[in-house]
Amino acid sequence: MKIALIGYGKMGKTIEQIALKRGHQIVSIIDINNPEDFNSDAFRGADVAIEFTTPATAFNNYMKCFEANVPVVSGTTGWLEHITEIKEKCEKEGKTFFYASNFSIGVNIFFALNKYLAKIMNRFPSYDVKMEEVHHIHKLDAPSGTAITLAEEILENMERKDRWTLESPEKPTDIAIHAIREGEVPGIHKVTYDSDVDYITIEHHAKSREGFALGAVIAAEYACGKKGFLGMEDMLKF
Ligand SMILES: NC(=O)c1ccc[n+]([C@@H]2O[C@H](COP(=O)([O-])OP(=O)(O)OC[C@H]3O[C@@H](n4cnc5c(N)ncnc54)[C@H](O)[C@@H]3O)[C@@H](O)[C@H]2O)c1
Secondary structure: OEEEEEOOOHHHHHHHHHHHHOOOEEEEEEOOOOHHHHHOHHHHOOOEEEEOOOOOOHHHHHHHHHHOOOOEEEOOOOOHHHHHHHHHHHHHHOOEEEEOOOOOHHHHHHHHHHHHHHHHHOOOOOOEEEEEEEEOOOOOOOOOHHHHHHHHHHHHHOOOOOEEEEOOOOOOOEEEEEEEEOOOOOOEEEEEEEOOOOEEEEEEEOOOOHHHHHHHHHHHHHHOOOOEEEOHHHHHOO
């Protein structure tokens, strides 16, 4: 596959290494200083673009990919206010867009466990639920996109909760997410159910960025030749 990378930071560089190991070619690398390359033949000839930039820049990059008719796989978090527009572009204009708040296969197994546990806990109101996420100090958004996905999946399955809040809960119906930024932590997520007599915690610890990068390259392989708004559930079919 001919891959264009948009964003050549920590994730972009890790994705490059993994894509090359899997036999793909990197035909274009666009970062903050060379946006004119969106008009290059190399970019326009890519089979897929993998985008990992910033919450403020991702949406504009998606539009550039759509204009060039290059399918996009993106892991940038913190841009979800534009999701309806992206879904419309996919549905009405036949564009291809694959998004995951977390591309790690392990985290997606964790998502499945989280949903299952929330369904069980819906029947046990003596347990309250809270969440914690820990990331490196360079992360721009909080809570993490992964924590938001976990919280939303709990909300879908637990009748006694109706929204998530960052830090302190204001009402018993809130799920509090405690976000910690320290060192170079690649990502830790914990969901805890606490009662008067015990607590149950499920947690996922990423050991490096490689799990995210590998998932993004596998998603790019999957998205090639497909149309529409795609995600990990389409690919992994749990
Ligand atoms: N979905 C996942 O699995 C996953 C995993 C890790 C990180 N992330 C997210 O991916 C994003 C990037 O993470 P990172 O650790 O690589 O960050 P980073 O800061 O190391 O890299 C971001 C890169 O984007 C570049 N950039 C900024 N504006 C740009 C623009 N307009 N066009 C092109 N490039 C631009 C920066 O110069 C930088 O090189 C963040 O939103 C992070 O939360 C997602």
